[in-house]
Structures are given as C-alpha cells and as structure tokens.
Amino acid sequence: MxxxxxxxxxxxxxxxxxxxxxxxxxxxxxxxxxxxxxxxxxxxxxxxxxxxxxxxxxxxxxxxxxxxxxxxxxxxxxxxxxxxxxxxxxxxxxxxxxxxxxxxxxxxxxxxxxxxxxxxxxxxxxxxxxxxxxxxxxxxxxxxxxxxxxxxxxxxxxxxxxxxxxxxxxxxxxxxxxxxxxxxxxxxxxxxxxxxxxxxxxxxxxxxxxxxxxxxxxxxxxxxxxxxxxxxxxxxxxxxxxxxxxxxxxxxxxxxxxxxxxxxxxxxxxxxxxxxxxxxxxxxxxxxxxxxxxxxxxxxxxxxxxxxxxxxxxxxxxxxxxxxxxxxxxxxxxxxxxxxxxxxxxxxxxxxxxxxxxxxxxxxxxxxxxxxxxxxxxxxxxxxxxxxxxxxxxxxQRKVDSNRDTIRDGLRRIQEYQTNCEIRKIGYYDAFRNQRDTNDFNTNVKRLELAGIWDEIKEMIKRCELPDGFEGRKEWIELGTMYRRLVEPLDIANYYRHLKNEDTGPYMIKARPKRYRVTQRWREHAERMSVGSSSESTFWAEVEELRTKPYLEVQDKVSRLEGLAYAWIRDEILGKDILLDESTFTKWWRALPVQHKSGSCIASYLGI
Incomplete structure (x- = not known):
C-alpha cells in the first residue's frame, strides 16, 4: 500500500x-x-x-x-x-x-x-x-x-x-x-x-x-x-x-x-x-x-x-x-x-x-x-x-477447511449410531465396547477416519504450518469440541475393551491422544475456563478406573465425578444414555454403598 x-x-x-x-x-x-x-x-x-x-x-x-x-x-x-x-x-x-x-x-x-x-x-x-x-x-x-x-x-x-x-x-x-x-x-x-x-x-x-x-x-x-x-x-x-x-x-x-x-x-x-x-x-x-x-x-x-x-x-x-x-x-x-x-x-x-x-x-x-x-x-x-x-x-488452512464437511458428515453418522443404540436401550459407549453388531464395526471405521484427519491437523499445528490465528477460529473450536465429546468415548471404549490398561496403564495418563488434549485446550482458552475443567469427554475413562478399585480408596474421586456428571447431564453435555439400566456406569454406581448413594447428587437421576 x-x-x-x-x-x-x-x-x-x-x-x-x-x-x-x-x-x-x-x-x-x-x-x-x-x-x-x-x-x-x-x-x-x-x-x-x-x-x-x-x-x-x-x-x-x-x-x-x-x-x-x-x-x-x-x-x-x-x-x-x-x-x-x-x-x-x-x-x-x-x-x-x-x-x-x-x-x-x-x-x-x-x-x-x-x-x-x-x-x-x-x-x-x-x-x-x-x-x-x-x-x-x-x-x-x-x-x-x-x-x-x-x-x-x-x-x-x-x-x-x-x-x-x-x-x-x-x-x-x-x-x-x-x-x-x-x-x-x-x-x-x-x-x-x-x-x-x-x-x-x-x-x-x-x-x-x-x-x-x-x-x-x-x-x-x-x-x-x-x-x-x-x-x-x-x-x-x-x-x-x-x-x-x-x-x-x-x-x-x-x-x-x-x-x-x-x-x-x-x-x-x-x-x-x-x-x-x-x-x-x-x-x-x-x-x-x-x-x-x-x-x-x-x-x-x-x-x-x-x-x-x-x-x-x-x-x-x-x-x-x-x-x-x-x-x-x-x-x-x-x-x-x-x-x-x-x-x-x-x-x-x-x-x-x-x-x-x-x-x-x-x-x-x-x-x-x-x-x-x-x-x-x-x-x-x-x-x-x-x-x-x-x-x-x-x-x-484452506486445505484443512476443505475437511470440515467430511468431519461433520462423520460426526453425523456417529450421532446416528448413538441414537440407534439408545433405541435399543443401550448406551453407545457400551455398544461400542461390546462390538457385537455390524454398525459397531462401521462406526469404528468412521472413528479411525476422523482420527486421521484430526491427527494431520494436530501435526500441522505442531510444525507451525498453519496461520497463527487458526486455533482462535470459533468454527474450529466448536467443531473440535463436538468431535471430542462424541468420539473420545469411543476411543476410551476401544482402549478398555482390549484391556490395554493392564499393559499400558490408565488411559488418561498413558494413552490419551494429543488431538483430544489440543481441542480441549482450545475450548478452555476460548471460554476462559481453568485448565482441565472441560474434561467431559473423558468421563468414561474416570468410570473405568474407579470401578476397579475399592470404594474406600476412591470415595473422594467418586464424589467429585458425580458432581461433574450432575452438571454435565443437567447442561446436556453428557447424554442421558449413561443412565440406562444396562450402562456400565449405572451398574457400577448401584453397587456402591447404600449410605453413599443416598446422599449422592445424582441419586434422583437414577431413581433413588
């Protein structure tokens, strides 16, 4: 100029x-x-x-x-x-x-x-x-x-x-x-x-x-x-x-x-x-x-x-x-x-x-x-x-933007899978963990396709190959949050289905992919949240680790998770499919001590 x-x-x-x-x-x-x-x-x-x-x-x-x-x-x-x-x-x-x-x-x-x-x-x-x-x-x-x-x-x-x-x-x-x-x-x-x-x-x-x-x-x-x-x-x-x-x-x-x-x-x-x-x-x-x-x-x-x-x-x-x-x-x-x-x-x-x-x-x-x-x-x-x-x-950035429709289509298909599972009275986390249906296999293929796209974005960010303003774009922050909430539970289900925790350790410590860590930081930063507070997509990883331990050893963590779950369900961040009778979460929670359940903030959600 x-x-x-x-x-x-x-x-x-x-x-x-x-x-x-x-x-x-x-x-x-x-x-x-x-x-x-x-x-x-x-x-x-x-x-x-x-x-x-x-x-x-x-x-x-x-x-x-x-x-x-x-x-x-x-x-x-x-x-x-x-x-x-x-x-x-x-x-x-x-x-x-x-x-x-x-x-x-x-x-x-x-x-x-x-x-x-x-x-x-x-x-x-x-x-x-x-x-x-x-x-x-x-x-x-x-x-x-x-x-x-x-x-x-x-x-x-x-x-x-x-x-x-x-x-x-x-x-x-x-x-x-x-x-x-x-x-x-x-x-x-x-x-x-x-x-x-x-x-x-x-x-x-x-x-x-x-x-x-x-x-x-x-x-x-x-x-x-x-x-x-x-x-x-x-x-x-x-x-x-x-x-x-x-x-x-x-x-x-x-x-x-x-x-x-x-x-x-x-x-x-x-x-x-x-x-x-x-x-x-x-x-x-x-x-x-x-x-x-x-x-x-x-x-x-x-x-x-x-x-x-x-x-x-x-x-x-x-x-x-x-x-x-x-x-x-x-x-x-x-x-x-x-x-x-x-x-x-x-x-x-x-x-x-x-x-x-x-x-x-x-x-x-x-x-x-x-x-x-x-x-x-x-x-x-x-x-x-x-x-x-x-x-x-x-x-x-233009090439990355061209993947938005592919990502949205993949998320739409996983949402359809989630809805179909609810109709069958089973949460999509448990259905995917059990892998007993063709739809489970097809959803796994879609999960892997989406992982490939997001891993490529993550690597481009790591190598500073995208404009500095990319991570501040509202549309990608929202898309990343939607992806994390919908797909990370499937990664967790796959991890514990194959008992990888027995060899590698807890998902959150040893196995959580960086694509989820990055998109979580995007949301927390954009919405001025404290670091780690947008952890709703790792709910199932917490459940999987807590349900294998004696109650007295983890009672404080159980209460903390219940408080988070109560807010996430109330705000419709977590689906109510986690409360279905055959849900891994519901079965574990109902096996907790009666005294704990009677004072729990989520007791009303589970009919107690």
Missing part, C-alpha cells in the same frame, strides 16, 4: 503518536524520578501512560545468557501455544520491572479510572521503557478486553524498543488478533532494537557505554564519542554478529533448508529467543516510513537494515549509528509531515534488484523505499520467503 497515512494504517491519530513520543522521551529523561508519566489532558478522549527506560544491566538481563523466563500465566494467560502446550518466554528483567510497577505504584488504579471514563488508553515507552509499555498493554488486553469485547482496546506505541518475548509470545498475540494494537518505530541504524539478539556477555559493557553516550548533550555527542570509538565498535560488531546468526538461522527455516549443518550449528551456538511482533515502522532517515507487520520479515530487516558497506565503516558513521537512538522525536516529526509511507503488504512481490524497474509507480516507490533502507538482494529474498511462508500457511 502506497500513499496511505500512518494514522490510517495504525488506527492512531498522528497527533497522538507525536504526543506519545514526546511523553516517552520525557519519562526517560526524568528517570529515576517518576516511575511513569500519566498524561490526562482535561477534555481529552485519550489517556497516555509513558514509561521510562534504564541502562542498568540488571534492568535488561536477570540471568545469562539472554535473560528469558516463562511468562506469569496468572497475569498473561493468553501467552501460550495451545497446540504445543508451551508457555511463552519473556525477558525476566523487563517483566520484573513491570510487575513491580503494577504492585508498587498507582498504575492499576489510574488505568481503572481511565477505563471507567471510556478513555482511549495508550501505553508508550522509549528505549527500554518500550518493553514495560508492551507488557502493560498486554496486561490491559487480558484484564479488560479479553473479558469484555465492548471494551475500547489499548494501543501501545514504542520508540527504539528492544525485543521482549520469543516466537510463542508473538504467535499467541497473533492468535488473539492483538498485534494490531502494537506499533513500534525504529530508525534504520538504531542499535537498541537489536540488542536483545545478543547475550549479556556481549552487551554488558555496551549498555554502560549507551548510558554514558545518551546522557551527553547532542552538540557534544561526537566529542564524547571519539574516545570510546573502540568500545563502541566492539559493541556494534558483537550485536551484529549475533543478529546475523539469528537472522541466518531464521532465514534457513523460512526457505525450508534441510541441511543437517543448520541443526548442528544451532546445537552448540546459543541463539537469542527474542522475536518481533506487531506493526513495525522503519524510519529510513530521509522522511520515508516503511511499514511491515510480518514478524519473520521484520526480524530480517532488523539485521539487514544495519549492514554497513566497506566505505561506511568509519568513526563518523559509527558515531551516527549511536546518535540515531536520540533522534526519534525530530525524525518522527519530519516523517509525519512528509507522509511518504510505504506499507509492504505483498512480500512475495518485493523486487529483488535495487535497480529493478517497477511495472507501475507503486512498485517503483516500494523499491525506492527498500533502497533507502539499504536492503541487499539477500535481504529481499528473505522478505519474499517470509511472504511465501505466510501464503503457504494460508493455503494449508
């Missing part, structure tokens, strides 16, 4: 972007005074919270080599991979700063007031204040937006921010459709947004250097820089070497490289886990703004935009690189005045040659903007690969 304004792309008024930048830098300059600045102009519809950065090493890294830790799911329950059951990683030092701010300041109270006043909340941060703003925005999304769709979502605008989370962090935000609320401005040569691609051992001295340089007044910057040229050069080269390793490894994966050397190298070279997300706006330095929202392409640009040609490797140019972290306000003012904005949406058509003649004016403008960012042919190839990977994921 060429010619669109920044406000149209981001959804933020340009005046508000500039105001956020001024406040973010002001908050940074006042550190370690106020923990944040809250700008609440009377009569304004906006509430801007600006967070300061810090150059203290322990405010960047709490541990070696990269300072990452698992996110706190009590505050950020969405930051997980549902399909792979992995918790996102976040920079521990940044996370600790945010949590201390939340618990020891009036931030939560003032945000609550802004929400009640129906303000547009904006979180902003400059330098290492950016990660705090990012975490504050995610906290807001979790606390207010995820629980209330009518709530005005926040925006987060950062300027020269380092990276804060790993690929799962990015994936989860894309699944929730939240990345559109994050806008990150990066000048072409600013080293700070790349720092987290290097370990603390390579950056500790550099952070101290950045502190010394960024506290120098602009007119004296070069004078202060020259004595530190050697340290600055070593810091720059260290960050870029590590960024090169990360970008190259990611590019090989983008291009489907199967070379075993790739895995061998990554097994003994520690690579940074951090990855970008959201909308990135690269300031080219001549008033042009290049906008991308593909995280794989953004990662490549973070590396390739900072490549130096041999003629540029001198003290003056290196000084300019470090000074670029100080010019966001003036750079942004100039760029927003010019409104020369290039939104690179169609990555697969990125021109490979810097002097390629565009087929139209728009293509020529895109090529010119990429030239201004100094992108080589290899960089452009990586951008194309990122676009092609996203297109392949969309194509995979």
């Amino acid at each position: 060429v010619g669109a304004r920044v406000g149209e792309i981001t959804g933020l008024r340009e005046e508000l972007i500039l105001r956020s930048c001024k406040l973010a830098i002001k908050a940074h300059d006042k550190y370690p005074g106020k923990p944040y600045i809250y700008d609440k102009n009377r009569g304004s519809t906006d509430a801007v919270f600006a967070f300061p950065g810090s150059w203290l090493v322990d405010h960047w890294y709490n541990r070696k080599p990269f300072g990452e830790t698992k996110v706190d799911l009590s505050k950020f329950p969405s930051l997980i991979s549902l399909g792979n059951d992995e918790i996102a990683l976040v920079n521990e030092a940044f996370s600790t700063r945010f949590e201390q701010l939340l618990s020891k300041s009036s931030l939560a109270t003032e945000v609550e007031k802004a929400v009640s006043d129906r303000k547009q909340v904006v979180f902003t941060g400059y330098s290492s204040g950016g990660p705090v703003a990012i975490l504050a925005a995610i906290w807001f999304l979790e606390k207010y937006v995820r629980l209330n769709a009518s709530q005005i979502p926040p925006y987060c605008v950062t300027f020269g921010s380092p990276l804060v989370g790993n690929q799962i962090f990015s994936h989860a935000l894309r699944r929730e459709n939240w990345t559109r609320y994050f806008v990150n401005f990066v000048t072409r040569h600013d080293i700070v947004p790349r720092i987290m691609l290097a370990p603390v051992s390579s950056t500790e001295q550099g952070l101290k250097l950045m502190h010394e340089l960024t506290t120098t007044k602009s007119q004296y910057f070069q004078h202060a820089f020259i004595p530190k040229i050697d340290s600055a050069s070593a810091f720059f080269l260290s960050v870029m070497r590590n960024a090169s390793s990360v970008a190259s490894h990611a590019a090989c994966n983008l291009m489907g490289c199967t070379n075993l050397l790739l895995e061998t190298v990554s097994s003994f070279i520690e690579l940074s886990p951090y990855r970008p997300f959201g909308t990135y706006i690269f300031c080219s330095g001549n008033g042009k703004l290049v906008v991308l929202d593909n995280p794989n392409a953004i990662l490549q640009l973070l590396f390739y935009c900072l490549q130096l040609s041999p003629g540029e490797e001198n003290s003056e140019f290196l000084c300019g690189i470090f000074k670029e972290h100080l010019i966001y306000e003036s750079e942004l003012q100039e760029s927003l005045n010019m409104q020369n904005v290039i939104y690179v949406e169609n990555l697969v058509d990125v021109p490979l040659s810097s002097d390629a003649a565009g087929t139209n004016d728009a293509a020529a403008l895109v090529n010119s903007a990429l030239n201004d960012l100094g992108l080589s042919m290899r960089a452009r190839l990586c951008m194309r690969a990122a676009g092609e990977l996203e297109m392949q994921k969309l194509e995979n």
Whole structure:
C-alpha cells in the first residue's frame, strides 16, 4: 500500500503518536524520578501512560545468557501455544520491572479510572521503557478486553524498543488478533532494537557505554564519542554478529533448508529467543516510513537494515549509528509531515534488484523505499520467503477447511449410531465396547477416519504450518469440541475393551491422544475456563478406573465425578444414555454403598 497515512494504517491519530513520543522521551529523561508519566489532558478522549527506560544491566538481563523466563500465566494467560502446550518466554528483567510497577505504584488504579471514563488508553515507552509499555498493554488486553469485547482496546506505541518475548509470545498475540494494537518505530541504524539478539556477555559493557553516550548533550555527542570509538565498535560488531546468526538461522527455516549443518550449528551456538511482533515502522532517515507487520520479515530487516558497506565503516558513521537512538522525536516529526509511507503488504512481490524497474509507480516507490533502507538482494529474498511462508500457511488452512464437511458428515453418522443404540436401550459407549453388531464395526471405521484427519491437523499445528490465528477460529473450536465429546468415548471404549490398561496403564495418563488434549485446550482458552475443567469427554475413562478399585480408596474421586456428571447431564453435555439400566456406569454406581448413594447428587437421576 502506497500513499496511505500512518494514522490510517495504525488506527492512531498522528497527533497522538507525536504526543506519545514526546511523553516517552520525557519519562526517560526524568528517570529515576517518576516511575511513569500519566498524561490526562482535561477534555481529552485519550489517556497516555509513558514509561521510562534504564541502562542498568540488571534492568535488561536477570540471568545469562539472554535473560528469558516463562511468562506469569496468572497475569498473561493468553501467552501460550495451545497446540504445543508451551508457555511463552519473556525477558525476566523487563517483566520484573513491570510487575513491580503494577504492585508498587498507582498504575492499576489510574488505568481503572481511565477505563471507567471510556478513555482511549495508550501505553508508550522509549528505549527500554518500550518493553514495560508492551507488557502493560498486554496486561490491559487480558484484564479488560479479553473479558469484555465492548471494551475500547489499548494501543501501545514504542520508540527504539528492544525485543521482549520469543516466537510463542508473538504467535499467541497473533492468535488473539492483538498485534494490531502494537506499533513500534525504529530508525534504520538504531542499535537498541537489536540488542536483545545478543547475550549479556556481549552487551554488558555496551549498555554502560549507551548510558554514558545518551546522557551527553547532542552538540557534544561526537566529542564524547571519539574516545570510546573502540568500545563502541566492539559493541556494534558483537550485536551484529549475533543478529546475523539469528537472522541466518531464521532465514534457513523460512526457505525450508534441510541441511543437517543448520541443526548442528544451532546445537552448540546459543541463539537469542527474542522475536518481533506487531506493526513495525522503519524510519529510513530521509522522511520515508516503511511499514511491515510480518514478524519473520521484520526480524530480517532488523539485521539487514544495519549492514554497513566497506566505505561506511568509519568513526563518523559509527558515531551516527549511536546518535540515531536520540533522534526519534525530530525524525518522527519530519516523517509525519512528509507522509511518504510505504506499507509492504505483498512480500512475495518485493523486487529483488535495487535497480529493478517497477511495472507501475507503486512498485517503483516500494523499491525506492527498500533502497533507502539499504536492503541487499539477500535481504529481499528473505522478505519474499517470509511472504511465501505466510501464503503457504494460508493455503494449508484452506486445505484443512476443505475437511470440515467430511468431519461433520462423520460426526453425523456417529450421532446416528448413538441414537440407534439408545433405541435399543443401550448406551453407545457400551455398544461400542461390546462390538457385537455390524454398525459397531462401521462406526469404528468412521472413528479411525476422523482420527486421521484430526491427527494431520494436530501435526500441522505442531510444525507451525498453519496461520497463527487458526486455533482462535470459533468454527474450529466448536467443531473440535463436538468431535471430542462424541468420539473420545469411543476411543476410551476401544482402549478398555482390549484391556490395554493392564499393559499400558490408565488411559488418561498413558494413552490419551494429543488431538483430544489440543481441542480441549482450545475450548478452555476460548471460554476462559481453568485448565482441565472441560474434561467431559473423558468421563468414561474416570468410570473405568474407579470401578476397579475399592470404594474406600476412591470415595473422594467418586464424589467429585458425580458432581461433574450432575452438571454435565443437567447442561446436556453428557447424554442421558449413561443412565440406562444396562450402562456400565449405572451398574457400577448401584453397587456402591447404600449410605453413599443416598446422599449422592445424582441419586434422583437414577431413581433413588
């Protein structure tokens, strides 16, 4: 997209972007005074919270080599991979700063007031204040937006921010459709947004250097820089070497490289886990703004935009690189005045040659903007690969979607089997467990066909071959829930019919297929349920294990299962066929001690 304004792309008024930048830098300059600045102009519809950065090493890294830790799911329950059951990683030092701010300041109270006043909340941060703003925005999304769709979502605008989370962090935000609320401005040569691609051992001295340089007044910057040229050069080269390793490894994966050397190298070279997300706006330095929202392409640009040609490797140019972290306000003012904005949406058509003649004016403008960012042919190839990977994921999703009718037809047939069994006064679980009829055999064939389809989907999710938003799609969550409730009892029946529990152990511990675990997590996450609470499809596995044990040994578990069964039957999640006289459940329950049965919550269901 060429010619669109920044406000149209981001959804933020340009005046508000500039105001956020001024406040973010002001908050940074006042550190370690106020923990944040809250700008609440009377009569304004906006509430801007600006967070300061810090150059203290322990405010960047709490541990070696990269300072990452698992996110706190009590505050950020969405930051997980549902399909792979992995918790996102976040920079521990940044996370600790945010949590201390939340618990020891009036931030939560003032945000609550802004929400009640129906303000547009904006979180902003400059330098290492950016990660705090990012975490504050995610906290807001979790606390207010995820629980209330009518709530005005926040925006987060950062300027020269380092990276804060790993690929799962990015994936989860894309699944929730939240990345559109994050806008990150990066000048072409600013080293700070790349720092987290290097370990603390390579950056500790550099952070101290950045502190010394960024506290120098602009007119004296070069004078202060020259004595530190050697340290600055070593810091720059260290960050870029590590960024090169990360970008190259990611590019090989983008291009489907199967070379075993790739895995061998990554097994003994520690690579940074951090990855970008959201909308990135690269300031080219001549008033042009290049906008991308593909995280794989953004990662490549973070590396390739900072490549130096041999003629540029001198003290003056290196000084300019470090000074670029100080010019966001003036750079942004100039760029927003010019409104020369290039939104690179169609990555697969990125021109490979810097002097390629565009087929139209728009293509020529895109090529010119990429030239201004100094992108080589290899960089452009990586951008194309990122676009092609996203297109392949969309194509995979179309193929998966084409199976929906097949799945629905299979479930309809199993529902018919369930109904026919009820007519014969036998539950479909017990009928399938006994396998005495042709219909039982045909249903088993259908069960296996459906398992094949769902296992393929599960494997595609595991290999990250579907779009990040796939697991958040309502239609698939509902279809997965229907499949799990209707078909998993048949898997359980098959397992205990063949006495596999005697060799392998309980179904729930040793044998439950991942296709059911995944679809259960989908529902629990979508409906904000506690982990494991949507266990209705494993009812029969609980029954099978409990009925083989002495009552006194499992009486608490029996009572718990009865409570769950009562609610599931009441809500028509479980069919009443489990209460038929010849049901395995009914026979077992009626053999329980009289005292227990008389006080049971399901006694009325069974005529007692």
